[in-house]
Amino acid sequence: MLYLISSCIALLLGPIFYRFFATNNGLHKGLDGFIFVSLGGLVLVHILPELLEHGGLLAIFFVLLGLWGPTASEKIFHKYSEITHNLTLVLGIGGLLLHTLTDGGAMVLAQQEHNSNLLALGVILHRLPVGVAIWWLLKPQVGTRWASAVIASMMVLTAIGYFAGEQWLTQLSLDNTAYLQAFVTGSILHVVVHQPHGQPDTGDSGRFKYQAGVGSLLGLGLLFVLLMMDSGGHEHHHHESSYEHLIDWMLTIAPVLLLSYGIAAIRFHFGQSPTTSSRRSLWLQRLCGPEALVISLVLLGPIFALTQTASLLMIGTILTLTKAMPTDPHLDTPSSPIRFGFAHLIDRSAPWVLLSLILANLIGHPSVPLANPYAQVAILLMVFLPMRFCNLGAAVLAVALAYSGWEPIAVFLPLIAAPWLNIKQLKLLSPLQAIAAIAALLVSLYVANMWIGHWQTLFAFPSFIQVVSLSILAILFALSLLRLGPRDFLGKLMVIRGKPHDHHHDHGHHH
DSSP states (O other): OHHHHHHHHHHHHHHHHHHHHTTSHHHHHHHHHHHHHHHHHIIIIIIHHHHHHHHTTHHHHHHHHHHHHHHHHHHHTGGGHHHHHHHHHHHHHHHHHHHHHHHHHHHHHHTSTTSOHHHHHHHHHHHHHHHHHHHHHHHHHHOHHHHHHHHHHHHHHHHHHHHHTHHHHHHTOHHHHHHHHHHHHHHHHHHHHHOTTOOOOOTTGGGGHHHHHHHHHHHHHHHHHHHHHOOSSOTTSOOHHHHHHHHHHHHHHHHHHHHHHHHHHHHHHTTOOTTOSOHHHHHHHHHTTTTHHHHHHHHHOHHHHHHHHHHHHHHHHHHHHTTOOOSSOOOSOOSOHHHIIIIIHHHHHHHHHHHHHHHHHHHTOTTSOOOSHHHHHHHHHHHHTTOOOOHHHHHHHHHHHHHTTOOHHHHHHHHHHTTTOSHHHHHHSOHHHHHHHHHHHHHHHHHHHHHOOSOOOSOOOOHHHHHHHHHHHHHHHHHHHHHHOHHHHHTTSTTOOOOOOOTTTOTTOOO
């Protein structure tokens, strides 16, 4: 009974937090950063792996439908964009209400002898960002009365789930509702990402990026605590192996990634700068840095690195000779090599590194049936086209996919395609340029398929160096979050938009 009361109190803290933080715009931005990271992180790292395990690859389709469906509807039915967005909000809240039933049942299971009490504590703690998010989303939209009704409903449903126990969990298990929960999960992501009640950006909005960054770091801290406490025998809380994979990958990659940032600072010092007028140099930096080659060499082996180098030289030469220009230029490039390598480049690459790890953890999940190399390549091409991967993020994705057991040809594809094979870059190319570059890509894949074998690590860093490197990297990424704020930080990804909806004033908005 104590667990039930504690979980309800955790929900009630939402309105209290909102009332306190809404009194100051800077604190409000901090609250936005906290919800954006904690709730979004719970979905990406905790809920989606569960959905994949129970719903397979089709679950990703329903997540994307919930995420992008409202955006497409608002563009197609522009006149009814507010109705579409409000319907998405209702679906997201409905999904959280459905999830509340299983939370109540999970606390019952936590009281059994063979399960850990940390399971119940994890459920209670993860309701803190949920309670704050409910009030944050609903109070400005529909007022205090309806927001209070939803909070009260969540408390009632928690009690029902608690007293009904395992019977509710059997009926509402992920096996029975995987696709429904996948769809509402996408709806939750849509609402959180697009900040439905936010104010339009103003010229002085940068004043509050630091507060937003602090809030996001607090959200990351809470997310880390929740994942570390996520234990027990219940089907809703047993993905320790998934988290262990992420931690192992980060420990392995961290020393080499730090080395790559150092090499980037050195090449900047010797004139390899994004401000150069040399088209060949610009393409070299876009395709491989060349600091991304270090990641391939150390973590995938010399055969991968040599084949990648030859392939990128061929693709880069074609793009240079045909006078193609790379998209997404570097803005406000610093003059200091140290600031370039360990601040400017981190601001650009850190979101891609994190996305690559999460993405590999999802599509490389054992329950996703992607053993066929052609299916793996097709999925990766679908991922690359709408995005603007940087070369370091592409190398990290390749390494994580290799560790997930993907075929060598699929592991090789991100190394030579991800930095340039996207819709925005292809729009800048003439038909002849695009055909020539894609032909070079196909030749490279054919040769790689015949030439490269299984990947192999060149050498492994001692565990002490891995831990220290990951700690330093975490600090550098945290400083980037503080500089940019969470929405601008993830705004480096084309699929994330930091601009809020403004349904109350102007129906001419777009995502």
